Amino acid sequence: MTSTKTLNKNLTLSIRIILSFLFLLSAVAKLYPSPYFALTTFEIKQLLPMGFSEVTAAYFSRTLIGCELALGILLMQAHYYRRLVLPMSFLILFIFSAHLSYDILTNGNAGNCGCFGSLLPMSPLQALIKNIIAMGLIGLLYVKSDKLKDKMNFSFLTSITFASILAVYLVGPLRKVQTTMQDQPQIELNDDSNNSTSAIDTVQVKVIDNTPIKEIKVEEVVAKIDEPKKKKSGFNNFFPDIDKGKKVLCFFAPGCDHCKETAKELTQLKKQIADFPEIKIVFMDEEPELIPDFFTFAGGKYPYQIADVAAFWKSLGSTKDTPGVFYLWNGNIMKEYDGINDKKFKMAEFKTIVTKTYKELK
16 A cells, blocks of 8 residues: 555656656747747747737747746645646646647648747647647646645745746847848839830930931830849848849858858859859848858858848748748749758759749749
């Protein structure tokens, strides 16, 4: 009897430690590799698509992570353990699971769910399975525990919770979103919507003779140009001339190994193709001190801007990931790559694309 009781006690303690570790890991991982980068990425990629505004997402993310941190601590204490801590732990996992289920149904099992941030990337299905197992363990603890053994110091719970939330706000303070730009000349874009032809206007030449002035009219000459109509790509806040001609616009993180490899491949293509499009880079404002090493690895230096983390993700796209590469022609996106999976940059394919005429691309 004593042996069984001891076994149950040890099992209960082990489950509590596992659950506490999961909540603590979830909170800490969402702050990796740096609080501002991790929090902003979580807000842009997870919360804004759910309908949060930028302001509410910033507050919600920090409060949510603070609550996870608090639950990780509170699972190892006795105050309101069965009455409040276990039900709240189950509820937060249930809400996460409902969201993951909806995400899988609407978007499929793709991308990083964000449960453990970029520290431990997980697919939505993996995260859902993890949550279901955790909810089962919480249910087992609830059945095996006795609410009469709960201690009743409610101020202890509130103190731990508010302290945890405050700690997250301190390590990841709210910041105003802004885009940092390197100095460069402003180039005005021609907003005329050119079609596939370019016309030389009628010229009137006046020749002075002994007789009254004669007017000679030169016929309009139309030269067909094989290129797309001009349009605004939406990237001219980084480079005013980005919508003129052919450009390769890249979204890189200075410390991203995949980004460095992509930049190196683009440098190789630039050496192979005489009229290769001009390469321009938007760097994420995360470890900007690594930019010189980035260019050394890439084998070439290109015009670049440094964008705030939030502005970076908004411009690249909240559903996309680094490295991002856009092939632009007069502001038209002819080809785009992102991430390291199905849509990743393919050097051989891109070499074929940039050497094609517009007619061939169409």
